[in-house]
Amino acid sequence: MWRLSTLGGAVSAMGFFSEKFVKAALRVSLRQLKIAQILGDPISIARCYLYISLGLAQDGHFKKAITTVRGIWKENIVSLHSEFLKNCTLGVWMTIKWIKTREKRTFLS
Structure with missing residues (x-):
């Protein structure tokens, strides 16, 4: 599972540069979720x-992202x-806040 996590992290990091990587990272995360559920690792x-x-x-x-993190x-x-x-939760929370701030700045420019 850790190797898959590393792969997902690499694809997710590329999501900051290209939307196609965002979609790919979401697909990887959903596949990882299925495996984690089969393994039963909370x-x-x-x-x-x-x-x-x-x-x-x-x-x-x-809104969905923040709701998910709060739920976790x-x-x-x-x-x-x-x-x-x-x-991990705090790190993702801070990253989401950073993305949201960056989006606002881009919108205002």
Whole structure:
């Protein structure tokens, strides 16, 4: 699963430069989610949803992205006691905020 996560991260990073990579990253994240669900790993499932939310933000769907991240925070951070997942969630949250700020600046230019 970690190798797939690395692949998804690379595609997601390219999403900052091209919309086709945003779509590809979303597809990779959805495939990863199916695998994580089969494996039954709640932390991997939560991380997949985080990366889906990142792709949604890159695609301009901020409300869905923010709702997803908040849901992960409320449902998983306390129950799973994972510092790693907590840090991933905070990182995705900050990235979504940065994307949204950048979108506003581009719109105003």
